[in-house]
Amino acid sequence: MSLEAKYTRKQFVVGFLTALGSPAFAHLQGGRQSGGDISIEDLKAYEKMIGIQFSDDERKQVLESVRQFRGTYENLRSQDIPNSVPPSTYFIPQGRQPAQKVETQMRAENWSDLVVPKSEEDVAFLSVAQLSSLIRRKKISPQELTEIYLARLKKYGGPLLNVITLTEERARKEAADATEQIAKGHYLGPLHGIPYGIKDLFAAKGYPTTWGAAPYKNQTFDYDCAVVEKLRAAGAVLCAKLSMGALAMNDIWFNGRTKNPWNPSQGSSGSSAGSCSAVAAGLVAFAIGSETQGSIVSPSHRCRVTGLRPTFGRVSRFGAMALSWSMDKAGPLCRTAEDCAIVLSTILGSDPRDPTAVDRPFVWKDAPNQKWVQSLKIGYVKGENSPDPDFIELLKAMGAKPKPVSFTPVPDGIQIDLSVESSAAFDAFTRTDLIDELKDSAWPNIFRAHRFVPAVEYLEALRLRTIVMQKFEQELGDLDVVLVPDRGGGLLFTTNRTGHPQVLIPNGVIMRGSQEVEQSFSIFGRLYGESEILKLGWLLQQKTKHHLKRPDLSKI
Numbered sequence: 348m349s350l351e352a353k354y355t356r357k358q359f360v361v362g363f364l365t366a367l368g369s370p371a372f373a374h375l376q377g378g379r380q381s382g383g384d385i386s387i388e389d390l391k392a393y394e395k396m397i398g399i400q401f402s403d404d405e406r407k408q409v410l411e412s413v414r415q416f417r418g419t420y421e422n423l424r425s426q427d428i429p430n431s432v433p434p435s436t437y438f439i440p441q442g443r444q445p446a447q448k449v450e451t452q453m454r455a456e457n458w459s460d461l462v463v464p465k466s467e468e469d470v471a472f473l474s475v476a477q478l479s480s481l482i483r484r485k486k487i488s489p490q491e492l493t494e495i496y497l498a499r500l501k502k503y504g505g506p507l508l509n510v511i512t513l514t515e516e517r518a519r520k521e522a523a524d525a526t527e528q529i530a531k532g533h534y535l536g537p538l539h540g541i542p543y544g545i546k547d548l549f550a551a552k553g554y555p556t557t558w559g560a561a562p563y564k565n566q567t568f569d570y571d572c573a574v575v576e577k578l579r580a581a582g583a584v585l586c587a588k589l590s591m592g593a594l595a596m597n598d599i600w601f602n603g604r605t606k607n608p609w610n611p612s613q614g615s616s617g618s619s620a621g622s623c624s625a626v627a628a629g630l631v632a633f634a635i636g637s638e639t640q641g642s643i644v645s646p647s648h649r650c651r652v653t654g655l656r657p658t659f660g661r662v663s664r665f666g667a668m669a670l671s672w673s674m675d676k677a678g679p680l681c682r683t684a685e686d687c688a689i690v691l692s693t694i695l696g697s698d699p700r701d702p703t704a705v706d707r708p709f710v711w712k713d714a715p716n717q718k719w720v721q722s723l724k725i726g727y728v729k730g731e732n733s734p735d736p737d738f739i740e741l742l743k744a745m746g747a748k749p750k751p752v753s754f755t756p757v758p759d760g761i762q763i764d765l766s767v768e769s770s771a772a773f774d775a776f777t778r779t780d781l782i783d784e785l786k787d788s789a790w791p792n793i794f795r796a797h798r799f800v801p802a803v804e805y806l807e808a809l810r811l812r813t814i815v816m817q818k819f820e821q822e823l824g825d826l827d828v829v830l831v832p833d834r835g836g837g838l839l840f841t842t843n844r845t846g847h848p849q850v851l852i853p854n855g856v857i858m859r860g861s862q863e864v865e866q867s868f869s870i871f872g873r874l875y876g877e878s879e880i881l882k883l884g885w886l887l888q889q890k891t892k893h894h895l896k897r898p899d900l901s902k903i
Contacts, residue, residue: 385413385417386410390409397804428775430772431667433672438672438674440874442816442820442873442874451709452710453537453709453711454713455475455537455689455711456476458480459484461480461481462486463481467498471495471630472629472897474681474683475685478632479537479539479541479689483537483539489541489584490522492541492542492632493518493542494522499628499629500630503630504587506611507611507624507628508603508605509620509621509624509628510589510621510625511557511559511589511590512555513586513587514551514554514585517554518585521579521582526540535581535582537689538583538690540582542584543586544625544634546618546621546636547588548637549588549637550575550667551568551571551585552569553569554567555588558594559601560601561593561784561785564601571666572664572666573663573664574667574677574694578693578694586631589622589624589634591617591622593788594668594785594788594790595637595639595670596617596618596790597616597617597620598614598615598616599788605620605621606624607624607627608627608898608903609865609898610863615649616650617642618637619634619642619654622634622635622636623647623652623654626681626682627650627652627898628900633682636654636677636679636680637676638656638675638843639670639671639675639843640765640843641834644835647680647853648833648851648853648865651896652682652853653686653687653884654681654687655850656850657676657691657848658876660846661676661691661705661875663697663700663704664701664704665698665701669772670772671768674768677694678691682894683885684852687884688877691709692711709877709878715886717745719882720745720883721746723747724828725827726826727739727831728751728830728836729752729753734830734832735868738868741890752822754819754822754837754838755818755822757837758811760808761808761815762840763797763804764805764808764809766800767800767805769797770793774794776794777795777798815844815845816845820845827873828880828883829871830868830869833869835869838869847873847874847876848875848876848877848880849870849872850881851868852867852869852870853866853867854866854893855893870883
C-alpha cells in the first residue's frame with residue numbers, strides 16, 4: 348500500500364511537523380539547548396515560517412508527539428559525527444561520459460632549450476612545465492628552487508596575508524629527498540621537486556589545519572589529505588598552508604583579508620584566496636584550492652591566474668574540510684592551463700575514503716594545434732554576456748566553427764541545497780559557544796537560519812537539481828566546450844550543481860577611469876572533459892600571452 352493510499356496530504360504534513368518541530372524553536376530563542384514545553388503558539392509560529400496552516404484540532408493532535416520527539420533530536424546531537432563523514436546518499440553527476448578505458452597520460456611541452464634565468468624573480472615566475480624541464484635536466488635542483496620560494500613566502504606572505512603556516516621543515520626535507528633521488532637517476536615525473544602550497548582546509552600531518560577560522564586555529568590532524576599524499580608520491584614539495592576565507596567563504600580569515608598582489612588595496616576574493624594570491628605573486632609554482640560555488644574561479648579571476656575546477660568526483664576530498672558533500676571539489680591554481688593539466692593528472696583518481704571519487708580517463712598526448720581545434724565542437728553564450736569577439740574571430744581563423752548557444756538559468760530556490768548541507772556539516776559547531784568566535788562572517792546566521800528549512804523542501808531542491816542536470820545536458824547537445832566571459836555568469840552556478848568542469852583563463856585588463864579591471868574568460872566542458880577545456884585554454888594562452896604578465900610587488 349502506497350503512502351498516498353494510507354495518508355491524506357495534510358495528515359502526512361502533520362507527521363512531518365511532528366518529526367521536525369522541536370529543535371527549531373530552541374535555536375530561534377538563541378539557546379544552546381532547548382528548554383520549556385512546546386506550545387500551540389510555537390506550532391503556529393512554525394507553520395507561519397514554512398507557509399502552511401493547520402486547525403486547532405490538528406495542532407492538539409501533534410503537540411504531545413512534538414514534545415516527545417525532543418529526546419530523539421537530543422540523542423542524535425549527542426553522537427560524535429566528524430565533519431568529514433558524508434550522508435549515506437551522495438551526489439552523482441548525470442550526463443554523457445567517456446566510454447574508453449581508464450587511462451591517464453600527460454605529456455607536457457619539452458622546453459629543452461630553456462636556461463635558468465639569472466634573476467631569482469624570473470625563476471619564480473616560470474611555469475611548472477618550464478621548472479620541470481630545468482629540474483629534469485639538472486639545471487637547477489629542488490633544494491635551490493625550494494629556497495627561492497621559501498624566501499619569497501617569508502618576504503611577501505605576511506604583507507599579502509596569504510600564508511597561514513609555513514611548512515619550512517617539511518619543505519626542506521622533501522626538497523632534499525627529491526634532489527637526492529634525481530641525482531641517482533630516480534626521476535618521478537613533471538612534479539618531482541616542484542614547490543607548491545595548499546589551501547588550509549586540507550590536512551597536512553604535523554601542521555595546523557585552521558580552516559581559516561579562529562575556533563580551529565589549533566586544529567591538527569595526524570595524517571595527510573589525499574591530495575597531499577598524491578603530490579608527495581609524485582615528489583612535489585609542500586612549502587605552505589595558504590589562507591582561505593573562514594570556513595570557505597570570501598577572503599577574510601582570522602588574521603585579516605588576503606590581498607590581491609595586482610592591487611594590494613583589494614581583497615583577493617575567496618575562498619581559495621591565499622592559493623590564488625600566492626601563485627599570482629610567484630610565491631609557489633602552483634597551489635591547490637577547492638570550490639563549492641566559485642571558490643576557485645572567483646579568486647582566479649581577481650588574481651589573474653589560471654584556475655581549474657575539475658568534474659565533481661575527479662579528485663578525492665579525503666582530509667579536506669567538508670562544506671557541501673554534493674558540491675565540494677579540489678583543483679589546481681597555476682600560471683597556465685598546461686600546468687593545471689600536469690597537476691590534475693597527478694591528483695585525480697578514485698579513493699575508498701571518498702565514495703564520490705572515481706577513475707576516469709585523462710589524456711594529453713600532444714600539444715593542441717590548429718587541426719585539433721578544427722575537430723572541436725565549440726559553443727559560446729550569445730547576447731550581452733558573449734565572450735570577447737576577438738576570441739571568436741581567433742577561433743574562426745584557426746578553422747573552428749563556434750556557434751552561439753544559450754542555457755536555462757538555475758531556478759530560484761535551488762540554492763538552499765548548499766546552505767542546508769553546510770549547516771549540517773557545521774551543526775555541532777553551531778550548537779556550541781565556539782561559533783561566537785567566528786567574526787566577520789555570514790556563516791553563523793546561515794547555519795542558524797537553515798535549521799528552519801523543512802526536509803521536504805530540501806529534498807525538493809535536490810529533485811529540482813536533477814532536472815537542472817538533465818536540462819543542461821540536453822542544451823549542451825553535442826558540444827565539447829562552451830566559452831563564457833569572466834567567471835562564467837549563470838553557468839558558474841549551474842555547473843557547480845551539475846558537476847561539469849570549468850577552467851578560467853586570464854585575459855588582460857581594461858581601464859575604468861584610472862583603475863585597471865581584470866578580464867578573463869571561462870571554458871566549460873563535458874563531464875570528465877578536462878583535457879578538452881585545458882587544451883583549448885592553453886592554445887589561446889599561447890596566442891594572447893596574458894599569462895606571462897606579473898604584478899609589481901614593489902607596491903606590497
